[in-house]
Amino acid sequence: xxxxxxxxxxxxxxxxxxxxxxxxxxxxxxxxxxxxxxxxxxxxxxxxxxxxxxxxxxxxxxxxxxxxxxxxxxxxxxxxxxxxxxxxxxxxxxxxxxxxxxxxxxxxxxxxxxxxxxxxxxxxxxxxxxxxxxxxxxxxxxxxxxxxxxxx
Amino acid sequence: xxxxxxxxxxxxxxxxxxxxxxxxxxxxxxxxxxxxxxxxxxxxxxxxxxxxxxxxxxxxxxxxxxxxxxxxxxxxxxxxxxxxxxxxxxxxxxxxxxxxxxxxxxxxxxxxxxxxxxxxxxxxxxxxxxxxxxxxxxxxxxx
Numbered sequence: 001x002x003x004x005x006x007x008x009x010x011x012x013x014x015x016x017x018x019x020x021x022x023x024x025x026x027x028x029x030x031x032x033x034x035x036x037x038x039x040x041x042x043x044x045x046x047x048x049x050x051x052x053x054x055x056x057x058x059x060x061x062x063x064x065x066x067x068x069x070x071x072x073x074x075x076x077x078x079x080x081x082x083x084x085x086x087x088x089x090x091x092x093x094x095x096x097x098x099x100x101x102x103x104x105x106x107x108x109x110x111x112x113x114x115x116x117x118x119x120x121x122x123x124x125x126x127x128x129x130x131x132x133x134x135x136x137x138x139x140x141x142x143x144x145x146x147x148x149x150x151x152x
Numbered sequence: 153x154x155x156x157x158x159x160x161x162x163x164x165x166x167x168x169x170x171x172x173x174x175x176x177x178x179x180x181x182x183x184x185x186x187x188x189x190x191x192x193x194x195x196x197x198x199x200x201x202x203x204x205x206x207x208x209x210x211x212x213x214x215x216x217x218x219x220x221x222x223x224x225x226x227x228x229x230x231x232x233x234x235x236x237x238x239x240x241x242x243x244x245x246x247x248x249x250x251x252x253x254x255x256x257x258x259x260x261x262x263x264x265x266x267x268x269x270x271x272x273x274x275x276x277x278x279x280x281x282x283x284x285x286x287x288x289x290x291x292x293x294x295x
Contacts, residue, residue: 002178003178003179003200003202003203004202004203004206005206006174006175006178006179006203007175007179007181007203007204007206007207007210008206008207008209008210008213009174009210010171010172010174010175010178010179010183010207010210011171011206011207011208011209011210011211011213011214012171012210012211012213012214012217013167013168013170013171013174013210013214014167014168014171014172014183014185014207014210014211014214014255015210015211015212015213015214015215015216015217015218016164016167016214016215016217016218017164017165017166017167017168017170017171017214018164018168018211018214018215019164019214019215019217019218019219019225020160020163020164020167020218021157021160021161021163021164021165021168022154022157022160022161022164022226023164024215024225024226024227025154025225025226025227025228026227026228026229026230026231027154027226027228027229027230028154028226028228030230030284031154033277033280033281033283033284034281034284034285034288035281036285036288037284037288040154040155040156041156042154042156042157042158042161043161045158045161045162045165046161046162046164046165046168047165047258047259048162048165049161049162049163049164049165049166049168049169050165050166050168050169050172050259051169051259051262051263052166052169053165053166053168053169053170053172053173054168054169054172054173054259054260054263055263056169056173057169057170057172057173057174057176057177057263058173058176058263058264058265060173060177061176061177061180064177085268086267086268087267087268087271090249090250090251091250091251091268091271091272092250092271092272092275093246093249093250094245094246094247094248094249094250094251094272095246095250095257095271095272095273095275095276095279096246096250096275096276096279097242097245097246097249097250098242098243098246098247098250098253098276098279099246099275099276099277099278099279099280099282099283100239100242100246100279100280100283101238101239101240101241101242101243101246102239102243102254102276102280102283103279103280103281103282103283103284103287104231104235104238104239104242104283104287105229105231105235105236105239105240105243106229106230106231107239107240107243108185108243108247108253108254108255109185109186109189109243109247109253109254109255110185110211110253110254110255112240112243113185113189113208113211113212114211114212114214114215115212115215115225115227116211116212117212117213117215117216117219117225118225118227120227120229122229122231122233122236123227123229125233125236125237125240126236126237126239126240126243127240128240129236129237129238129239129240129241129244130240130241130243130244131189131193131244132240132241132244133240133241133242133243133244133245133246133248134186134189134190134193134194134244134245134247134248135193135194135244136241136244136245137244137245137248137249138194138248140245140249141248
């Protein structure tokens, strides 16, 4: 229960931070990406503040013993359970596809989930499509990437 | 057209930093939302889903607290339903292929000093900006 409670508190803080900074508003995210238009640099302030606090958290985590919490590995693992690779085509290709979707709608996963509180059918359309996209990746990973890995 | 809001952005961003730090220190986990969502829906063998669902429920819950305090939640969606479907599919597929999104790569990864996350963040910011540029140049409304 302890892990569930801390995760719930973390998610709640995250959602409150997204709503307070208006990152839940797609128009605000698109206004940041629109550097040649009426540019709104707010997102950079959100990232800057988040990064400065998160870096403090990382420093504390590094000074602790690995057994101090439920951590099984200091480095997150790639989706297939294999250790994360270097900067490869899969990373850049995935980030590029994500970037197209992000620029198209102004939603990334966190703000989309937090915006569900609005009850807007458009947010639900986006979230449902995002889950379908994740499911399509699972299929792609099993059929195409697994074949490529075993062919090597 | 939105207004520059440096103070609420910095305060909100700070809360996000506390959130990722809490999950890291208390659970030993990276607050990558796309990964948490995917693994809550399709858990790997021996993977716990309870904390993932708890985290995900917190996101709209936290937003609702701000709505309670402020009275409103600005939500201006320019994209058409078809654009939302295409965007959702790309965000879902792309974040799994690239193993992270704005939270996992942009905040957690960069704060850990990960070159992969820095490269991913630079890529999605650049491509996101180019996409907005193309939409503004006349693609908008045609989808």
